[in-house]
Amino acid sequence: MARIVQKFGGTSVGDIARIQNVAKRVKAEVDRGNQVAVVVSAMSGVTNQLVDYCTKIAADHDQREYDAVVATGEQVTSGLLAIALQQLGLQARSWAGWQIPITTDGAHGKARIVSIDGTEIIRSMESGHVAVIAGFQGIGPDNRVSTLGRGGSDTTAVAIAAAVKADRCDIYTDVDGVYTTDPRIVSAARKLDKITYEEMLEMASLGAKVLQTRSVEMAMKHRVRVQVLSSFNDQPGTLVCDEEEIVEQELVSGIAYSRDEAKVTLIGVQDQPGIAAGIFGPLATANINVDMIVQNASSDGTTDLTFTTSRSELDRALKVVKENMKVPHRSISTDKNVVKVSVIGVGMRSHAGVAQTMFKALADKGINIHIISTSEIKVSVLISEEYTELAIRALHTAYGLDAAA
Amino acid sequence: MARIVQKFGGTSVGDIARIQNVAKRVKAEVDRGNQVAVVVSAMSGVTNQLVDYCTKIAADHDQREYDAVVATGEQVTSGLLAIALQQLGLQARSWAGWQIPITTDGAHGKARIVSIDGTEIIRSMESGHVAVIAGFQGIGPDNRVSTLGRGGSDTTAVAIAAAVKADRCDIYTDVDGVYTTDPRIVSAARKLDKITYEEMLEMASLGAKVLQTRSVEMAMKHRVRVQVLSSFNDQPGTLVCDEEEIVEQELVSGIAYSRDEAKVTLIGVQDQPGIAAGIFGPLATANINVDMIVQNASSDGTTDLTFTTSRSELDRALKVVKENMKVPHRSISTDKNVVKVSVIGVGMRSHAGVAQTMFKALADKGINIHIISTSEIKVSVLISEEYTELAIRALHTAYGLDAAA
Numbered sequence: 001m002a003r004i005v006q007k008f009g010g011t012s013v014g015d016i017a018r019i020q021n022v023a024k025r026v027k028a029e030v031d032r033g034n035q036v037a038v039v040v041s042a043m044s045g046v047t048n049q050l051v052d053y054c055t056k057i058a059a060d061h062d063q064r065e066y067d068a069v070v071a072t073g074e075q076v077t078s079g080l081l082a083i084a085l086q087q088l089g090l091q092a093r094s095w096a097g098w099q100i101p102i103t104t105d106g107a108h109g110k111a112r113i114v115s116i117d118g119t120e121i122i123r124s125m126e127s128g129h130v131a132v133i134a135g136f137q138g139i140g141p142d143n144r145v146s147t148l149g150r151g152g153s154d155t156t157a158v159a160i161a162a163a164v165k166a167d168r169c170d171i172y173t174d175v176d177g178v179y180t181t182d183p184r185i186v187s188a189a190r191k192l193d194k195i196t197y198e199e200m201l202e203m204a205s206l207g208a209k210v211l212q213t214r215s216v217e218m219a220m221k222h223r224v225r226v227q228v229l230s231s232f233n234d235q236p237g238t239l240v241c242d243e244e245e246i247v248e249q250e251l252v253s254g255i256a257y258s259r260d261e262a263k264v265t266l267i268g269v270q271d272q273p274g275i276a277a278g279i280f281g282p283l284a285t286a287n288i289n290v291d292m293i294v295q296n297a298s299s300d301g302t303t304d305l306t307f308t309t310s311r312s313e314l315d316r317a318l319k320v321v322k323e324n325m326k327v328p329h330r331s332i333s334t335d336k337n338v339v340k341v342s343v344i345g346v347g348m349r350s351h352a353g354v355a356q357t358m359f360k361a362l363a364d365k366g367i368n369i370h371i372i373s374t375s376e377i378k379v380s381v382l383i384s385e386e387y388t389e390l391a392i393r394a395l396h397t398a399y400g401l402d403a404a405a
Numbered sequence: 406m407a408r409i410v411q412k413f414g415g416t417s418v419g420d421i422a423r424i425q426n427v428a429k430r431v432k433a434e435v436d437r438g439n440q441v442a443v444v445v446s447a448m449s450g451v452t453n454q455l456v457d458y459c460t461k462i463a464a465d466h467d468q469r470e471y472d473a474v475v476a477t478g479e480q481v482t483s484g485l486l487a488i489a490l491q492q493l494g495l496q497a498r499s500w501a502g503w504q505i506p507i508t509t510d511g512a513h514g515k516a517r518i519v520s521i522d523g524t525e526i527i528r529s530m531e532s533g534h535v536a537v538i539a540g541f542q543g544i545g546p547d548n549r550v551s552t553l554g555r556g557g558s559d560t561t562a563v564a565i566a567a568a569v570k571a572d573r574c575d576i577y578t579d580v581d582g583v584y585t586t587d588p589r590i591v592s593a594a595r596k597l598d599k600i601t602y603e604e605m606l607e608m609a610s611l612g613a614k615v616l617q618t619r620s621v622e623m624a625m626k627h628r629v630r631v632q633v634l635s636s637f638n639d640q641p642g643t644l645v646c647d648e649e650e651i652v653e654q655e656l657v658s659g660i661a662y663s664r665d666e667a668k669v670t671l672i673g674v675q676d677q678p679g680i681a682a683g684i685f686g687p688l689a690t691a692n693i694n695v696d697m698i699v700q701n702a703s704s705d706g707t708t709d710l711t712f713t714t715s716r717s718e719l720d721r722a723l724k725v726v727k728e729n730m731k732v733p734h735r736s737i738s739t740d741k742n743v744v745k746v747s748v749i750g751v752g753m754r755s756h757a758g759v760a761q762t763m764f765k766a767l768a769d770k771g772i773n774i775h776i777i778s779t780s781e782i783k784v785s786v787l788i789s790e791e792y793t794e795l796a797i798r799a800l801h802t803a804y805g806l807d808a809a810a
Contacts, residue, residue, distance in 0.1 A: 016458060016461050016462060019462070020462065050481065053421060053481075053485055054484075054485065054488055056421050057421060057424070057425065057485060057488045057489045057492060058488050058489070058491065058492040061488045061491075061492075062487065062488055062491055064498070065484040065485075065487045065488045065491075065498070065499055066484070066488075067484075068480060068483065068484035068487075068499050068501070069480070069481050069484035069485060069488075072477035072480050072481050075473060075474070075477050076455065076458075076474050076477050078473065079459075079470040079471070079472075079473035079474035080458055080459065080462060080470075080474060082467065082470045082473075083459060083462045083463050083466045083467055083470045083471075083474075084462045084463070086463065086466075086467055086470075087462060087463040087466075093469070093470070094470055094473050096473070096550075098503070099548065099549070143504065144504070145501075
């Protein structure tokens with residue numbers, strides 16, 4: 001007997017027929033002799049509708065009331081799935097976040113899980129009941145409903161898996177696993193059987209939308225084995241796991257990209273100590289996320305400073321920079337037509353030349369690199385947006401990721 | 406300073422604009438220097454949608470899961486109204502039933518309120534916050550969400566008013582008060598300024614749909630002054646109150662009617678002790694509500710026994726009767742084309758001849774009476790449905806209820 005947590009997203013529970021279909025999948029797992037807890041999202045469209053209501057009344061609404069409103073979507077799905085499971089002859093009951101309880105911090109609207117008391121859920125599962133848990137929510141220190149931010153149901157599922165010491169957490173979604181890159185761009189993209197937590201984390205934060213970043217962090221921290229798989233077919237998915245579980249580790253596991261990038265360049269800045277601090281301090285204070293940073297000293301006593309941020313924050317970032325730019329400089333330029341392409345793989349920790357392969361592949365296609373940024377297991381470059389597909393296809397081939405035709 | 410509870414039904418909070426309109430009404434009450442608690446229903450259509458989901462999955466769904474699902478409608482409205490109130494510059498917070506808590510018995514789907522702890526709500530109101538309470542729900546002894554049955558938000562409002570010792574409970578609805586009879590039938594029907602609990606209770610249980618019967622019972626028990634008024638205009642409504650508060654008591658306050666009636670007649674039953682017990686015992690066991698009962702002995706040693714039930718329960722009632730009819734009888738007949746018309750007034754306790762006026766008015770129009778049933782403050786007759794409007798108009802005139810032209 002194993003203990004399994006299953007998570008179904010909004011499209012998987014989008015209508016009554018799909019909820020009944022999910023019930024059959026849960027039953028199949030129970031029929032294998034397993035104890036099952038299920039975490040569900042709101043039916044697709046519901047959360048958007050509720051958010052829209054709040055925003056229509058007040059753009060800057062009270063986040064505590066927002067939480068009380070939007071958390072209901074998952075509560076509805078959990079009750080309906082419990083009914084559907086009972087209809088198949090299973091014992092089942094629904095759980096709202098506050099009933100378990102899933103306690104969070106007080107950051108309403110984007111709360112973080114502080115702890116989960118698994119006692120009641122485990123007792124219910126051991127008595128033969130499927131536990132159907134409303135995702136995306138908990139209860140804050142003020143005894144009010146809190147939500148985890150969009151996509152938070154993934155995090156709920158992983159946290160529940162950790163709390164009940166589950167053998168595996170299956171995240172059902174509308175894709176059938178994690179691919180070497182976006183199959184819409186590279187038709188030869190392959191589904192990965194396994195991927196490490198570290199790689200998945202980079203994938204998630206670099207724009208692959210399969211799993212919420214925070215859920216991967218939590219899985220890594222608690223060593224929860226997470227499987228990403230499709231709720232619309234019966235194929236095995238991709239297992240996110242410890243490096244030790246992966247026998248044959250590839251050099252590079254995948255190519256990720258993000259179009260939500262914008263570049264700001266400060267040109268001809270008088271070179272003196274404290275320039276960077278004078279700019280990035282105020283940006284941090286304004287809660288603007290800065291990603292890549294490059295500074296080049298030049299011979300005439302001036303320097304060029306470039307950084308990237310998300311496109312939606314560009315205007316705000318520019319305003320902050322202009323207000324705080326106390327050092328003489330020639331000009332400030334911005335560019336929204338840029339994209340970040342990243343090569344990811346834990347294999348590069350022990351292999352030299354991975355970055356070089358990237359630079360050569362891009363140079364061969366005549367693609368100019370604006371900025372380079374590296375970490376232990378990834379190399380990211382910023383390039384002009386028009387080269388996105390060309391670059392991704394070239395890199396996918398260069399690292400030998402293409403599936404056999 | 407007064408303490409006021411306001412309740413707004415589904416049509417009053419049917420969309421965002423209406424919720425904002427409700428917020429203005431609440432603000433007007435706060436601006437008068439009053440402490441305000443607001444009880445809200447689900448946005449119109451939402452509860453039906455949620456009930457429909459449950460029923461689609463399983464006709465005989467688990468009532469506990471049904472409660473978890475349908476209670477969310479009111480939670481959404483309460484959060485949205487709190488946001489709308491804050492947008493008008495008021496302090497406000499939403500409360501789900503379990504947060505107050507409103508504790509109920511374990512009869513999920515049609516739970517009864519056991520107790521309300523008013524402490525937190527009163528503290529919140531005294532600190533200057535409007536308390537926005539999700540109607541129709543509480544928390545059962547199993548620590549799970551319970552609902553009070555359709556229309557239960559009226560009961561929530563009255564119960565909250567009792568718990569916080571409110572000076573008045575204003576029930577906003579889509580009619581502007583309680584009328585002497587249905588204005589769609591009698592154009593000269595008048596809105597009543599005041600009506601006693603007892604009369605309102607008869608009105609409610611006799612088919613006037615202004616207030617849920619249980620909420621009137623609770624108001625009477627706790628002596629909560631209830632005002633029924635329109636959320637779409639600024640006219641004063643009808644105050645439901647103690648008899649002492651009504652200076653000039655009319656003989657008859659109103660004419661009510663109910664079309665949901667069906668008649669069952671057992672013809673030529675051999676007259677012996679225990680016949681009634683042998684029939685009505687099993688009907689009670691089967692949870693079938695029997696309203697009027699008449700038995701006439703005849704000279705040949707047989708008797709006719711007639712009773713009424715609601716139309717939807719007729720088939721079930723007939724089945725129970727046939728299964729338990731152990732006494733010799735000639736036949737059983739049923740009639741769905743009947744209607745109950747009632748004359749209501751606490752004044753008739755001290756005045757003779759009220760029933761006689763009714764019988765004469767009906768006879769003058771050639772309307773045959775099938776069954777008569779009386780209580781201290783009402784006289785009800787069962788007549789053929791085709792005479793409904795004729796009878797109501799005749800009685801309205803006979804008791805001098807017509808408004809001056």
